[in-house]
Amino acid sequence: MAQSLPFQKDIWELIISQLDCPSLFNDQSYVNGAWVASASGRRFHVTGWLNSQPSEDYPGTGENWASVPENDASDVEPAVQSAQDAFLLYRKTTPRQRSQYLLNWHLLLKEHKNDIAKIITYETGKPLAESAGELDYAISSTWWFAGEADRIQGTYFDSSMPGKKVITIKQPIGVVAALVPWNFPVAMVVRKAAAALAAGCTMIIKPSPETPLSVLSLAHLATQAGFPNGCLNVLTTSLAYTPALSEALCRHALVKKVTFTGSTRIGKLIAKICSDSLTKVTLELGGNCPFVIFDDADLEQAAAALMNLKWRNSGQACISANRVYVQAGVYEKFASMLTELTSKLVVGHGSSSDSTLGPVTTPQSLDRISEQVNDAQIHGARILFGGKRVENTTGYFFQPTIIADATSEMRVTHEESFAPILTFYKFQDESEAIKLANDTPMGLASYVFTKDLDRAWRLLDEIEAGMIGLNTSAITGAESPFGGMKESGYGKEAGKDVAVEEYLVTKAASVAIASRL
Numbered sequence: 001m002a003q004s005l006p007f008q009k010d011i012w013e014l015i016i017s018q019l020d021c022p023s024l025f026n027d028q029s030y031v032n033g034a035w036v037a038s039a040s041g042r043r044f045h046v047t048g049w050l051n052s053q054p055s056e057d058y059p060g061t062g063e064n065w066a067s068v069p070e071n072d073a074s075d076v077e078p079a080v081q082s083a084q085d086a087f088l089l090y091r092k093t094t095p096r097q098r099s100q101y102l103l104n105w106h107l108l109l110k111e112h113k114n115d116i117a118k119i120i121t122y123e124t125g126k127p128l129a130e131s132a133g134e135l136d137y138a139i140s141s142t143w144w145f146a147g148e149a150d151r152i153q154g155t156y157f158d159s160s161m162p163g164k165k166v167i168t169i170k171q172p173i174g175v176v177a178a179l180v181p182w183n184f185p186v187a188m189v190v191r192k193a194a195a196a197l198a199a200g201c202t203m204i205i206k207p208s209p210e211t212p213l214s215v216l217s218l219a220h221l222a223t224q225a226g227f228p229n230g231c232l233n234v235l236t237t238s239l240a241y242t243p244a245l246s247e248a249l250c251r252h253a254l255v256k257k258v259t260f261t262g263s264t265r266i267g268k269l270i271a272k273i274c275s276d277s278l279t280k281v282t283l284e285l286g287g288n289c290p291f292v293i294f295d296d297a298d299l300e301q302a303a304a305a306l307m308n309l310k311w312r313n314s315g316q317a318c319i320s321a322n323r324v325y326v327q328a329g330v331y332e333k334f335a336s337m338l339t340e341l342t343s344k345l346v347v348g349h350g351s352s353s354d355s356t357l358g359p360v361t362t363p364q365s366l367d368r369i370s371e372q373v374n375d376a377q378i379h380g381a382r383i384l385f386g387g388k389r390v391e392n393t394t395g396y397f398f399q400p401t402i403i404a405d406a407t408s409e410m411r412v413t414h415e416e417s418f419a420p421i422l423t424f425y426k427f428q429d430e431s432e433a434i435k436l437a438n439d440t441p442m443g444l445a446s447y448v449f450t451k452d453l454d455r456a457w458r459l460l461d462e463i464e465a466g467m468i469g470l471n472t473s474a475i476t477g478a479e480s481p482f483g484g485m486k487e488s489g490y491g492k493e494a495g496k497d498v499a500v501e502e503y504l505v506t507k508a509a510s511v512a513i514a515s516r517l
């Protein structure tokens with residue numbers, strides 16, 4: 001018997017009333033094309049993540065406003081079985097058919113962009129314009145992988161041995177488990193799911209406890225797009241049951257691939273669990289990304305790029321700039337340019353059209369940010385802007401914060417802040433910049449601003465990161481392989497061939513050809 005939890009009915013009704021298509025808002029898990037409760041009937045609150053400033057116009061007061069099933073390990077078997085049954089049929093569809101489903105899904109996501117964006121904003125607090133941008137980002141993946149589905153090809157070539165040919169056959173790997181984060185709940189799911197579905201795989205998504213509702217809306221639209229039942233399933237659960245449910249998915253014998261986006265700490269745990277059965281894994285992990293500005297850079301260009309990158313989703317992006325290294329000659333000037341631009345940001349809840357910087361999504365983040373800022377001050381940093389929680393609010397707002405004169409002793413240097421904190425470091429020359437930028441176990445993204453062509457080429461060689469922005473911070477796109485090196489993980493999402501390859505197995509067949517004589 002499904003449990004019903006008290007929630008803010010007025011908030012729920014208000015949200016539903018704001019959607020053009022209220023049926024997008026569902027509060028059950030999605031298995032085999034049906035809305036289902038957890039076997040235990042337990043549910044958990046989607047709560048406290050509305051991050052609002054109390055206001056008459058705006059509903060979010062951190063109250064419970066929805067609940068969804070709290071699945072546990074016992075809910076894994078039926079979901080995996082349905083994904084496996086679907087896989088046995090779906091793997092036989094033609095590439096053109098899969099491409100068509102993806103295009104249909106693309107069009108539906110586009111049509112419902114505003115509604116899904118609203119749900120994301122209510123879940124995370126990010127400004128509506130950013131949520132809409134996330135939808136644009138997500139549908140660049142459906143578009144791209146619709147094309148990729150059509151172009152999965154094996155090869156044929158002569159063997160090194162006489163009288164032999166070799167062919168390679170590409171096949172979908174099987175059922176995929178996707179463990180996804182709350183910071184870009186829709187874009188991260190669609191990037192993974194579109195690649196897997198293009199390859200002919202089926203998927204079970206475990207959304208983050210903060211953002212189940214936006215993910216559920218995607219599954220609903222996938223079925224409308226024509227994907228057969230069981231191709232895309234969503235098992236929701238709470239923070240408390242996330243480890244057990246995730247482990248059961250990773251250990252299930254029919255789950256042939258796990259794709260995870262999240263912290264390095266959890267990524268390592270997943271890799272360990274999957275190593276028992278040698279299940280294939282893609283890991284998109286933490287960043288701690290450097291942003292390096294040389295004396296010869298176009299400072300206006302660098303400042304605009306840094307503003308876009310750093311304050312996007314209140315700094316809660318794995319590719320955000322964590323450590324900003326500025327060459328001594330332009331250090332003070334660049335820091336003042338950024339301070340001036342940052343002072344124009346409007347902090348507020350995402351549902352207000354004036355807001356340009358939203359809250360952080362979890363209360364734990366607030367504690368971490370305050371500790372990092374205090375620690376930096378204790379070690380001699382200057383706070384050029386912000387530095388504190390926003391007062392008189394029930395939401396999780398932190399002032400956009402600029403820290404100058406940071407050093408390697410400070411926590412902000414070694415911990416990914418995942419928060420609206422911008423930290424400046426001074427460097428003298430190119431070799432020092434390279435050393436500092438690479439002085440981290442992480443290797444996700446790096447950004448370099450210089451107009452010296454030779455230096456640019458040297459840095460592309462020397463910087464240890466899976467993605468590099470040269471005179472730009474806009475480094476992501478469905479056509480560009482996304483993924484890190486070092487402890488930022490392995491495997492690629494997006495990009496030609498490489499992303500779909502994560503969901504394929506390659507079989508090689510050697511063929512002996514008898515001579516006619």
Ligand SMILES: O=CCCC(=O)O
Binds near residue numbers: 184316317
């Ligand atoms: O937070 C990680 C993903 C961010 C992005 O794809 O731009």
